[in-house]
Amino acid sequence: MTSGHVMMAMSLDGFVARKDHQLDWLMKQKTEGEDHGYDDFIASIDVIVMGSNSFRTVLSFGEWPYNKPVIVLSQQLKDADVPAHLANKVEILNQSPSALMKTLNARDIKRAYIDGGAIVRSFLAEGHIATMHITIVPILIGDGVPLFDTLPQDIDLQLEKSEAFGSGLVDLHYRVLS
Structure with a gap:
């Protein structure tokens, strides 16, 4: 069976991006010499699944950052919206x-x-997340895109690991129990 896994950074007040999906607050974090496990995480997965807003944000980076297949879940976007150079990389x-x-x-x-x-x-609401690696960034941005919001039921988590870094970032590794 396919399992879903999350690795995301979140401001201390619970946002993964600003309302306009900008990540400027995240990009200014100084984490030189810190290993938050991204390379190992990416090596462990087979496909990346994202929404259309995340896709547009990643496209704005200029260079495509992924060497894994990407699936964009969208009700509005069509295959024609994928840039030609990503046609074999994005579905x-x-x-x-x-x-x-x-x-x-x-x-x-x-x-x-x-x-x-x-x-x-x-994916959480439908029970398709197995693990979550959440990095808490020591900043309050006040408003934005929340990582967690209303859910149809409680979701029990088991903390597997926590690690604080000199930059002030804190990594939390959870297994989803329900």
Whole structure:
């Protein structure tokens, strides 16, 4: 079975991006010499799943940062919205989290990186997240895209590891129990 995994940075007040999806507050963090496990995490996954807002944000970076296949879940975007140089790297699908997990399982994909506030919330709500690695960034941005919001039920978590860094960032590793 395909399992969903999250690795995201979040401001101390719970936001993963500003309302306009900008990450300027995150990009200014000085973390030289700190290993937050991103390379190992990416090496462990088979596909990246994100929403259209995250996709647009990543496109604004200029250089495409992923060497893994990317699936963008969107009701509005079509394959024609994918830049030509990413045509073999990005797939647009209009599926629910449950339907996508069935699709990925049929493709023999084992681990999916679920990225983006709304997408993470939808996968959590449908029970498709196995682990979460959340990095708390020591900044309050006051408003933005929340990582967590209203859920249809409680979701129990087990803390597997926590680590504080000199930069002030704190990594929290959770296993989702329910």
